[in-house]
Amino acid sequence: ALIAQPGPGAGLPADGIPGVAAAPGIAIGTLHWWRETTPEPAEAGQGIAAEREALRAALAAIDAQLAHESEAATARRAGAEAGIFAMHRALLEDPALQAAAETMIAAGKSAGFAWREATRAEAAMLSAMADRRMAERAADLLDLGKRVLRALAPAGSAPVQLPAPAADGDVIVLAAGEFTPSDLTGLDRTRVAALVMARGGPTSHAAIIARQLGIPCLVALGSALERLQDGTPVIADGDSARLHACPDAHLLAAAASAVRLRAQQREADLRAAHAAASTRDGVPIEVAANIGSLDDARNAVAHGADAVGLLRTELLFLHGDAAPAAADHTASCQAIADALQGRSAIVRTLDIGADKDAAWLHLPAEDNPALGLRGVRLAQVRPQLLDDQLRGLLAVRASGPLRILLPMVSEVGELLAWRERIRALAAEAGTDPEIEVGVMIEVPSAALLADQLAEHADFFSIGTNDLTQYTLAIDRCQPELAARMDGLHPAVLRMIAATTEGAARHGRWVGVCGALAGDPLAVPVLVGLGVTELSVDAGLVPGVKARVRALSHADCRQRAGELLRLPSAAAVRDACRRYWPA
Template structure:
């Protein structure tokens, strides 16, 4: 008999296949008393190290199959495992209560999870709780000496049924066999949902109890559009779904038709939809999703993926590949942004109290200008292979920009003197990710060719809330009117000088933020490639004048992030 289960539609599409239950092993821990607490601390440390190794392997698989941006989730997990608080508190429980590491680790992570989950209205905190749950399983499995299931081993067409899919589970999914997934818990912004959208497989999350309702003998239809699962559908249901699947594939084809279309609002206002990339390999996704430009090429991965400083020729080859791959379309290459959370083992950077406020990005480049000049020469040589735009990260003051630009000009003059061809139409711009630069945007706009707003950092610096610190992440608020005001100031400043303003922080692809950013007059939106076609189709439904009214209202009438979100939803309704 058919039965129907509802949940939250997390990723579009319709699929049918047999069920595959992704069952967790029993990770129940027993409390035991110990006398030698050092042994327990060593067991913990070994389990954590092995978990980090596993995570590194999964991260590599994810980078390969999903792209660099998605794979960065695992960096967050590795960070959890390196959190000194987590380790110190576990050690304290082992020492004080003289108990086994498994019990102590479970108890401490329980406290962390309860604290984050307690902040019910804060989706970000809920995600952090999920991250800890995910990492904890890995460590407990090592401590208990049991094997976690590995979705990577699936070799027939299935629909995965699970309590939740962790990012590491999702990263191992092979699209060829996994046709969809359905989970008990989660929301539209949970990692599993984001991953499903980027893999382009249908997904339903938050069904509460699908794992209790489905067995491996069942055949399923997943309707990711409505958020409904049909267990053992009748012939009639199947026929209805075949029809619906056909209609959806037509919709996808319509989206695909948008692939080569301009990105315009309902009333014909054009914006540019660009992609963020980390390596030349990411170009495939840019092209298959109709990216009009590369709005951010994070070149630091060139440095991080290597065991020594990449040579000028190695860099030239990478830049050339991207420029050629994009043809006429512009490519914004950001010079190296090392420091903060991005370390280079072979470049001795000092240990700092506040790395995000320290020796980072352009500060390193201007200080160690040999490295900077090598990168600039490689870029200048590659410039003849496409439309290159050069962008400097973490600019705080005008003298920094002037110095960086002067070095660029020097290297350009040298190359020309050596007889090397260099494009004469390279735009040179800056990231706006430090509030000082946002506030002084009118001055910067007279000297730069463009701005790209890096909201990932701009938000952390404006709110004084470390983007990596879970305890203060409730303050990490993209829609806070203070952030919107800064963004407005930057866009207006650029336009007053006839320059363009883009955004390459995560906010540019956020479907709540897009209507506001259209209203504020943002020219270029740079995001993960897989968000482009959806955003292009959202744009077609927006009236630019109405969005102007929306953003003006958000700025004049809203005093909190929540009020802004409500207002956007009213306008989109």
């Protein structure tokens, strides 16, 4: 398959069908429309006992399938994808859902009809709730319903039917209105080079799976995509968020050249990944990894990460049956610390809420969950939860520095209270009370008060995803606004500048752990604004290190100041392409 991996720019023209980039890279292939293959169940059953047994067998088969897919994703170190399948298993076991289907079977309905109606009714109820998390759960439930209906079909039903290859090496750009996780089950990576969708957003489960698989993905392409026919030759450009239909020979040659150059660059980056990264004028920049599991930690080491810049501890326990105890935190973090072989790790305390929900937490429904009980605010309703985590972290014995990162801090009083709590718990356990404590800068008030926070924090880590959301007043889970959710907006850059300036007054260092740190166009901007640590997905570490080595720190500082005066994110990106070309 002709696929180019992420880079600062493909050099392709800025025309074509505009969309939103959900997974980077460039792919050349033939468009093929995925078409729904979920069977239509008969309404009448063939006997209550037979239909009950059919439903039981189908649920068991899908549970085994989901377990296998979750294990396979974990083996590929695709933690986010594994989490999706684990969550679907939990939905499958919902006793209320199974009871609703059983009631309809008892009334004479077929297993397929009963299951479909039960899932539709539950999904409709969830969709009617104001909480966006529940609406997303409804989509997961409907997807799960499709899986079970396929299992109940007499001869089964394959979720994706691909045409026979026209020639050796023939690859497909798979298109749909919007994919769901079950649609992508068993996706043939040797045939499918990219995913393109008329609808959807970059945070959808299909987008997550595309990123884990390492294939380009474009969403929100709209009606222009829907007008394209099967067999149309296309170039899916996940870097510039464009789909080029019926490209001419010149454009095909440019894309193929980009693919070859990216492959060569990727190999060179991997060879140099374990060396430290410094700018051309000698300024060191630490390139760390964002992780959410033990496998992620091993993957970070394998890709040359200097450290772990963000351990998302909630991902370790999100799909469990109960709240983690102190011993659970100690065991999981100790294993990760051991796997890092002396590298430092920044451990973020549980950041549950907004778009991350844990069934065991029983959070109250919120009209605006992104503005509600998340991060350290959870202590207002579940103080024991964070106390247990802090006790667990303080018991870890790591050969490298272990630092605690507090999410959703908005003012100095919160930081002082948490520092005092950490000291008290350390004294109680007889451990080091001077463990480093940092603040995650993701709330605009924290960025604007960075000079005050820096007096009491040991470091800052900027979460650009949420900082962008809160600065621009755009819900990061809202697909219709996905194209405007750009961390290179000058208002967001001014927040970052305020953070680094405030930190510098007290000699504190600043890292970035949001998606912006892995954006090749943004790397020189962040370096120029005074960021000294970039934490990215492990697979991006080699490329980010290579990008840093090609930069002049002095030039980045000068140019970054100019960018703050530009009027839009698009203007910033255009300037970055001129200042720091690939």
